[in-house]
Amino acid sequence: MTDIALALVDLRHVERLAALPALTVAGCGAALGWRHAPFDGALADRTIARLHVGPECCERLLPSRALLEAALAFAASRGLGVSLASPLMADAALGTLRALLHLLPAGTEAVANDWGTLHLLAAEFPALVPVAGRMLCKMVKDPRLPSAEWARLYPHGIHAAPFGAVLARLGVQRIEMDAAPFATAADFAGGRLPVGVHAPFGIATKGRTCRIGALHQNDAAKFAPSFGCSRECLTYTAALARPQATTDLETRMRGTAMLYHHSPAMAAAVLDAARAGTIDRIILSGDWH
Amino acid sequence: MRIVAPVSSAAEVVPLAEAGADEIYCGLVPRSWVERFGSAGANRRIFGNLSGEDELAEVVRRARDHGCRVSLVMNAPHYSGPQAGALLDLAECFQALGGEALIVGDIGILALLAGHGLTLRLHVSSLLSCRNKEAAALYRELGAHRVVLPRDLTVAEITALVAATPGIEFEAFILNDGCVFEEGQCHTIHLPGRLGGPICLDNHQIEHARADGAALSEAEAAMLAANDAKYREWLWYRFSCGFSVTEEGYPFGPCGLCALPQLAAGGVAAVKIAGREGPLARKLRSVEMVQRTRLSLGEGEAAAQGLARDLRHRPDLCDTGYMCYYR
Numbered sequence: 001m002t003d004i005a006l007a008l009v010d011l012r013h014v015e016r017l018a019a020l021p022a023l024t025v026a027g028c029g030a031a032l033g034w035r036h037a038p039f040d041g042a043l044a045d046r047t048i049a050r051l052h053v054g055p056e057c058c059e060r061l062l063p064s065r066a067l068l069e070a071a072l073a074f075a076a077s078r079g080l081g082v083s084l085a086s087p088l089m090a091d092a093a094l095g096t097l098r099a100l101l102h103l104l105p106a107g108t109e110a111v112a113n114d115w116g117t118l119h120l121l122a123a124e125f126p127a128l129v130p131v132a133g134r135m136l137c138k139m140v141k142d143p144r145l146p147s148a149e150w151a152r153l154y155p156h157g158i159h160a161a162p163f164g165a166v167l168a169r170l171g172v173q174r175i176e177m178d179a180a181p182f183a184t185a186a187d188f189a190g191g192r193l194p195v196g197v198h199a200p201f202g203i204a205t206k207g208r209t210c211r212i213g214a215l216h217q218n219d220a221a222k223f224a225p226s227f228g229c230s231r232e233c234l235t236y237t238a239a240l241a242r243p244q245a246t247t248d249l250e251t252r253m254r255g256t257a258m259l260y261h262h263s264p265a266m267a268a269a270v271l272d273a274a275r276a277g278t279i280d281r282i283i284l285s286g287d288w289h
Numbered sequence: 290m291r292i293v294a295p296v297s298s299a300a301e302v303v304p305l306a307e308a309g310a311d312e313i314y315c316g317l318v319p320r321s322w323v324e325r326f327g328s329a330g331a332n333r334r335i336f337g338n339l340s341g342e343d344e345l346a347e348v349v350r351r352a353r354d355h356g357c358r359v360s361l362v363m364n365a366p367h368y369s370g371p372q373a374g375a376l377l378d379l380a381e382c383f384q385a386l387g388g389e390a391l392i393v394g395d396i397g398i399l400a401l402l403a404g405h406g407l408t409l410r411l412h413v414s415s416l417l418s419c420r421n422k423e424a425a426a427l428y429r430e431l432g433a434h435r436v437v438l439p440r441d442l443t444v445a446e447i448t449a450l451v452a453a454t455p456g457i458e459f460e461a462f463i464l465n466d467g468c469v470f471e472e473g474q475c476h477t478i479h480l481p482g483r484l485g486g487p488i489c490l491d492n493h494q495i496e497h498a499r500a501d502g503a504a505l506s507e508a509e510a511a512m513l514a515a516n517d518a519k520y521r522e523w524l525w526y527r528f529s530c531g532f533s534v535t536e537e538g539y540p541f542g543p544c545g546l547c548a549l550p551q552l553a554a555g556g557v558a559a560v561k562i563a564g565r566e567g568p569l570a571r572k573l574r575s576v577e578m579v580q581r582t583r584l585s586l587g588e589g590e591a592a593a594q595g596l597a598r599d600l601r602h603r604p605d606l607c608d609t610g611y612m613c614y615y616r
Contacts, residue, residue, distance in 0.1 A: 033501075057474075088420055088471065088473075088474060089421055090446050091421045091453075113474070114420070114424065115417065115419075115424045115428075116419075116421040119423040120423045138366050140476060140477075140478060142478050142488065144480060144485050150478060150480075153328045153335075154478075155326075156369065159370070160373060160397060162370075162373050162397030162400060165400060166431075203476070204477055207469060209469070211516070211517075212516075214519070215513065215516045219519060222516075222519055222523065223611070224610070225616070226443045226616065235501075236498070237497075237499075237500045238495050238497045240495055241496070242485065243494060
């Protein structure tokens, strides 16, 4: 049976979940204001088994200690597993993350999207469960691809032996993947480790400079890597569209990340893989879309 | 501090070496790769590669005659299992030709090459996004000799990283090719122009909304529109000011020349000029710019920065900060 996890970047949203008597997919979707039911409602009655908290794409969105502690307490009260996600980071943010990792109970998953974080986990946090995030498990995920042939230019190596050897060296115990454009169930098969798949949004790319994060900066400071944003991404989101493109996947910008929405065929591939036991977890985007 | 320059043909090696390049890097898509895998995706670029092993041998020979090291890129963002074996073959071929280093973008391939008993140096590509000392330590443990740092680190972050990680060299971008997104976490393709080109330059229209579903106020809409206008302006700078050059042929666009004194003082071993697929004239002028700035380092930081700013005779463009790799 595939587990269902709910991913939250902004941990203030935990309050909305706390008001729910039961954490079903449909209930969480209503509480979080989802525009569309993932998988056309096929998972509506499923119960959330895990909270997947924290940012995958921006170090400035790492949760405060208080918000993380509240999320951990909520998860414990509902019997939920917890995975703390973190993005690619410079050293200052890695110091912030280190302090958060100390708050996690033994056995908690730490989802890293930075090789340095996995190195840190292996060296300093042996009681946590290291997970390789979807930004490390690379594949071609361009929402503009006209056909599956384009992805063949660079086939993914997520299940390749050399990549697996590095994961093993770092003690990684599971991996996370996206469903790429034109995904098939076979894309998720063939590896040694359990696989979680994010839905219904994939991440095509992310930056360190941030378009929306520059909103309140003076002109000279805009789009600099040393930005001091006000987390405008928590307030604003944006739809991207190409005027003449008819086959693009629905594309959005949220903070530093460019996201795409799964097509019905991609969603079907994820469900097929779940039924086949190739993936053991579906991670639903709770608030980052 | 070494200057690292790109070549796409053997004919480019000597002019670049004579202009000041200490290291040359190049790419190759072996014929056997295309036949076996049905794609030209042996590295990050479909274009700008050498014609074959014979030309690679010639690049190595000419570079060696001029005291230049040669690196070969294996910097696709990821490789499949069968491709790993083909990369080992290519590495052995390059080593036999007398090449010095491989620039590797896939962590699994990096570890595989390190365990294969090669005498080649291993350079971690910017595709591996080394942003912190833990990552640098991991790459050192895996057998890397150098890390090519990604874009959009600050000078302070770079110098701290270098100081914290002895036993491995660092290379930083200095000119050209400013990715908008995080190169090592960009999962898109540079499509042909007719299909949109790089996603960061594509003709996307943007429609902002509030995440809470409320309508944007007029003030918010105006502020967002103004920010978007600035973003488009920044993109113009990030993409080489419309791919323009000075009268002398010096390219505008992404530039870290002013930071060269700090990078040198901070222990950065090499600086990288991007753009394998560019024309020779662009590469040559780029090397000249870096070399002129490097030669001025002995005159002090202010003098070197002044020279760097004056090279293009357009201080107004420098003043925006939008061309700067290191703000």
